[in-house]
Amino acid sequence: MIRSLGLRLAAGAVIAIALALSVVWWTLETQFSTYVASRYREEMQAVSDAVAAGLVVRNGQLVIQREPADTRFANPFGGRFWQVSPDGGEPLRSRSLWDTVLPDRSDMQAAYGFSRAEGPEGGPLLVLSQPSMISAGGTAHRFVIHAAFPESEFDAALTDFQNPLRVMLLTMALLLSFAAFLQGFLGLEPLRRLRAHVAAVREGRENRIADYGPSEVQPLVSELNQLLKERENAVERARSRASDLAHGLKTPLTVLAHLAESLPDKERAIALEQVDLILQRAGRQLQAARMGVERMAETPLAVLIRRLVNVFAPVTEERGIVWSIDVDETLVLPMDPADLAEALGNLLDNAAKWTGSHIHVSAEKRGEAAIISVADDGPGIADDDRATILRRGASLGGEGSGHGLGLAIAADIAAAYGGKITLGRSGEGGLLVQMSVSTSGERRPSANPA
Template structure:
């Protein structure tokens, strides 16, 4: 499973944080407004109860109301505001006209409270919220008359007020969330821009356009740039040391092999031929190992495939012209590979040498991009080889025609070069009738 991108992680983190924050704000503001609204209704009901209590008198033993509250909603049937005074004892309760023939009683209240109010069924069948207050008043004889005052209002009125507050609040939070998401997106876009610039710089280094990263970037990125430049510097030093050792080894082997070649001149003819062949074999194998040590050290170089092919064809043209061999090139000029030009030239040159040796009248070069690789096909119309010999030819250097051709290290070296860059070399039957070598190399990095 591939790791999520940094931009995706930042966006996901911002979205989750914004969502949690907005939900928290929604919950807190709704609770605060609900508490505020409940307090307002509670204060209103308390004021009505106090006004009723102040107007009550005891005329002997009977509770009477000197005057009713002036709010017209109490006078209208189903007016939305209700009150009832229930004396202890056998006296019938006093109540507002808005209650019509409904009588409030604790026994009829629902078990659950709503915002601190009791719930009951109103005169119109809709729920009402009831506030209850116990009071007492002294009679003329000094005895206390106890009574209960019920004040109520429509539950739908409070729910409508809450909904009227929630709708604009939801719209406001939605707009706020959209703005915050946009701000988070812009922040991520601007904040990650230095990384995009760094990526472009690294691509330039890989492509061989620059030797180090030159952009400064923000303070958070500077340590990374410094470490990358140090790594590039150490790598360059290691490459130079490897090249120096390879050069020293080449010079160290050259003289002893030359001396040995002179010494075997005094041997009999049959032995001299074998000895010279073995000396040449040692020389070529040493060259192969030196080549392997050098291969891939310039993987940051960019090489034009058509440019290298054109140069090789120009070098081999005098030979192919004398043999009557035609060339056919089908390579896009924009195709470039991530490899050192010398390595690409040697890998292709070994294959083309083999093709020139056995072609009858035509050699074909085709290249195309497949994913992250460039596939180069070099085919000829020569005698070719049996498919069961392809693997042996790559390992032991047997020529395409099946005849021995020196030590036959050319195709093996080409395969080693391809492997050093993450590609490969394979053999197949060409549609021209001869052998086809399929060489794959990585596409060069492009600045983005």
């Protein structure tokens, strides 16, 4: 099944053109053939009348005293023939027939009222036969007058008409097909412009679709704008609910943290750790909900990375950590700035926590994806632990190891934008974290975090 609307319209137009021109071909050919046959019948009828006018009866026999004046009858194989076949007598013939005798009855009937007979040169003749009678001395003399011409002459007349007609109709078919394709292309142009506007809205470059185009497209544009308005309202409601939830959790958790201060050291540490864990997971839940409804935007990657590095630099300078950035300045990602900042912030925070002296941040475009790499010279992660650390809540233990949410959050955000997080070993022996993100703007719902 053809899925392209343009190809459907073009195919329908080509089929309609082919059918219409076939009907035109059949009609014109039939009309012309009928016309040519009628002209030959008129000519052969005139020959029969001329022959009949020259017949007389002498001594009880039919004789022709005045033959038709056309010289083609007098020349052997001249191209025009007549013959008079009397009942019970020898036929009278034009000299053009030479020694050929036309039969009284044709074994095979030809079209247009002619019968077919073999001519003096072996070629077929189209014959018009007309019975007639002359009365002389009280006796009726019956006879049949045959007037004939070569069938090849009739076919040549049709061919002379059909060849130019075929060329004309073929040219017309090509012109009409081109016009149909052009009409389909121009007719679908508003839909192509609408697609571009929708893509601009999806990428955050426009807030609504401009009212334009033919009246048939306007209802669709209005419905899309209404849908965008309702979606924007839904985003605002989701933000409000997320903010309310964040404030609603903050107060009771703060109270719990203060109450935990009165607990023994061991129980206090466990309680504060769980409060902190609830805060992080609640924040992740709110982030995931926002990613599900947030409108897509475009974010210059190099600008955002430098901004994040400037945030971490004052803290890492005290440890003598050096940052190096190698990012294509023209690389723009179809991601919400907050989503990208949170994902990269977690990657940079993880690198800053474990590196020894150097962190290298780079980004490049490979095909339809952007690859962002963060490499450090820290202890790295063993191969067997790399899959574990990307699971939410996983931790490798040890002081300052945290709750294992940073890399998991970055992985969820990357997955929401059609990408993923991979872990490896950097050139300096530390951890290499690579985040791939689709540059086509494709998004898919992120998994609901536990």
